[in-house]
Amino acid sequence: MVKRTSFEGDGCPVARSLDVIGDWWTLMIIREAMLGLRRFGEFQSKLGVAKNILSARLRSMVDHGILETAPASDGSAYQEYLLTPKGRGLFPILVALRQWSEEFDDAPEEIDTIMIDRAKGRPVKKLELHAEDGRLLSLADITLKPRPAPRRSRRAG
Amino acid sequence: MVKRTSFEGDGCPVARSLDVIGDWWTLMIIREAMLGLRRFGEFQSKLGVAKNILSARLRSMVDHGILETAPASDGSAYQEYLLTPKGRGLFPILVALRQWSEEFDDAPEEIDTIMIDRAKGRPVKKLELHAEDGRLLSLADITLKPRPAPRRSRRAG
DNA sequence: TCCAGTGGTTGCATAATAAAACCATGTTGC
DNA sequence: GCAACATGGTTTTATTATGCAACCACTGGA
Structure with a gap:
């Protein structure tokens, strides 16, 4: 296992936070979410991040309870990514x-x-x-x- | 250029910070430095980080003015890594x-x-x-x- | 001088990232 | 309902970073 040295079992709370948000894109996505962005395409065009990376990050953040998907908001059948209280706690x-x-x-x-x-x-x-x-x-x-x-x-x- | 998408030219100060300290090990090293660690071997054994990674991170942080090398302190000919004011500013x-x-x-x-x-x-x-x-x-x-x-x-x- | 410890560097395997191509669905115009 | 286009991804492939182990240079001590 030459993985990326997850800090998951570590008792240090700094390590535990970094294990979740300590990568290059996550905090940038959070930042944009705090400024009001919600849709996949908005993040993608604003940040210039590759779509596969964005997809993986969004999924990870949803899994960690930082973002949640909401179905509609403008009437379309697409979904949005909204900050949870845990996500806003990153402020x-x-x-x-x-x-x-x-x-x-x-x-x-x-x-x-x-x-x-x-x-x-x-x-x-x-x-x-x-x-x-x-x-x-x-x-x-x-x-x-x-x-x-x-x-x-x-x-x- | 498939590099790691440096945020270097970005005007967002969050991006600029992440460009310097936004990787997995840097903040862990800083954390240990704030707790008093100074020597290469101390960081290495405490964190369990690979020596080449540690070496690269320490050099990067010295280049960015977060750490500085000091020659002695306990009399030996080895060097230590000390936090600069910029490094302490990460607190x-x-x-x-x-x-x-x-x-x-x-x-x-x-x-x-x-x-x-x-x-x-x-x-x-x-x-x-x-x-x-x-x-x-x-x-x-x-x-x-x-x-x-x-x-x-x-x-x- | 020999030997152990410190502080690295180098090489290789593997995992993460990036870019582009592809694709499934949704949405719009008619 | 059906092209045609937009949205929101996944897959593929190439490149970069990471992790581990081995190796090396220098220090310090007997």
Whole structure:
């Protein structure tokens, strides 16, 4: 088995996320879905992705509960791909990717869009991580600890 | 050109980030680096990644300014890989990936660590996106607009 | 100097990706 | 109802990336 080293059994939640969305196209498709695209052809023409790849990604995302297929919406017999709550939950990841590029990209003048607060039309602030008591946290302020067994069964497998 | 469809010329900042860190191993390596790993062998044994892949990823990250090589630290003649500020700037992306898994993973009991506030030992809150006036924003509250040319030169190439 | 450990590179097999061709259905005009 | 075209894919084939194992160069120690 020389497969692609699935992180499926890994206990690290970063690995588990990457196992689902950590490929080249998935997040681009999610991004377009968040901007309103729904149909196979829309994704295909907007992203320029090969149709077989798009087909495989959409199926995978449906299997993972990120997208769901809905039958109609404009009356035609075709189907649409809609974000589920789990799919919309990817929003912070896309924001984080965007803001990293905005802050550190070597050629920031090539970035062609900015994210704005729809109500005020002003740029949004940076993502913030807070402690329970409200303190703003950075990398140096956090650490990891083993997950406490929430009920019974301390290990699954 | 059947390459891996580089997003290099793309103006979307999400695409630009993914072009640099959007592969299977890079973010795992960054994660370990944030936890304190520095040496080739440490990454290799901790992650179980093939050495040629690790070698290529480390070089790529050094090229992109995410890691830098430092000569010594423990006296030996070997080198270490240290996060640059640009590399530490990936922290929110890792947090977002972690929190998505914590919230939506189908088998959350398999997640083995939680991120805690080092000072208080309590779990951190979810990442938050705020408007300039402090309002908490979600996907429905934002939109994209074309980047205003910041000074002269409205296009680079 | 010999030998083990570190930090890689090289070669080969295989899996993922890409592009294009093909095809099944849906939809439209008449 | 039937061409003719659009939509939404699948199949085929070529190329690239990944994974593993073997190999190599250098370091450090006895």
